[in-house]
Amino acid sequence: MCHALEQDPRFFTLLLQIDRELAALTQAGGCACSGRLHCADYPRKPRGVAAEWRAGFERRFSFCCSVCRKRTTAESVRFLGRRVYLALVVVLSSSRHAGSNSGAAAVRCAVAVPLRTLERWRSWWQEAFIATPLWRGAGGSFMPPLDAVGLPANLLERFVGDAVARLSGLLRWLGPLTVRAADLAAELTAEHAA
Ligand SMILES: [Zn+2]
Known part of the structure; x- marks a missing residue:
């Protein structure tokens, strides 16, 4: 999908x-x-x-x-902060890279993202993302709780509907992060330098 x-x-x-x-x-x-x-x-x-x-x-x-x-x-479902890759690529490529479950295994992405960028995104999901107000607040309401190691593939699975509904739902949910520059600044500097 x-x-x-x-x-x-x-x-x-x-x-x-x-x-x-x-x-x-x-x-x-x-x-x-x-x-x-x-x-x-x-x-x-x-x-x-x-x-x-x-x-x-x-x-x-x-x-x-x-x-x-x-x-x-404005919040955005197209851009995750100032990253040069579209938000959907960040989520889908990160999900595939997490490779932790069947949902992620089914993901095959058309956009070739460099491995070091994928590794940086993985660090962002597992460290910076889980420290954001969004995750510390709304992220804690998922039951059963989500393991940071599986992010964002396991998070994507919690949204209901078909592939379009689930991905657009997750991108919409991430919206508050897209206007909070401080959450993304360090990672972005690295990405633009890559
Ligand atoms: Zn004013």
Whole structure:
């Protein structure tokens, strides 16, 4: 299913649609100072998206306040922080790399991610991710509890529905992480240097 999702234009369209909805909600919420939010998207050059779908993945939706100039970036299911690979590639490739169960074994990814990047992602899931407020809060509500060693394959299995519903559900659940730069900064520096 991984292979199919990474090549499925309907899945890319779905992710873009979800991000547009998240951006609209963010903009409607306005700035903390009550100022209006104007579009100030970040340009992106992501890896892991076929050339024909790239146009929908070249901008990260973000806003700038018309009054205080403070930036507000919408949560995203397309991008996991500032990583150069799409969020779906990070999750699916990491799941395959975890290789801890049948679900992960079934995953076959179309995007070739360098081994050292996969190793860095594994460290991120098992160390930085489990220290995030998201995991320490909502992550603790999964029953039975999830073993960090199996992340994120075991986490993906807890979302219900078909492959599209499970992956989009997990990406949506990870949303708070996509706007918390501090959680990702160290790992990103390494990734961009690679
Ligand atoms: Zn403001």
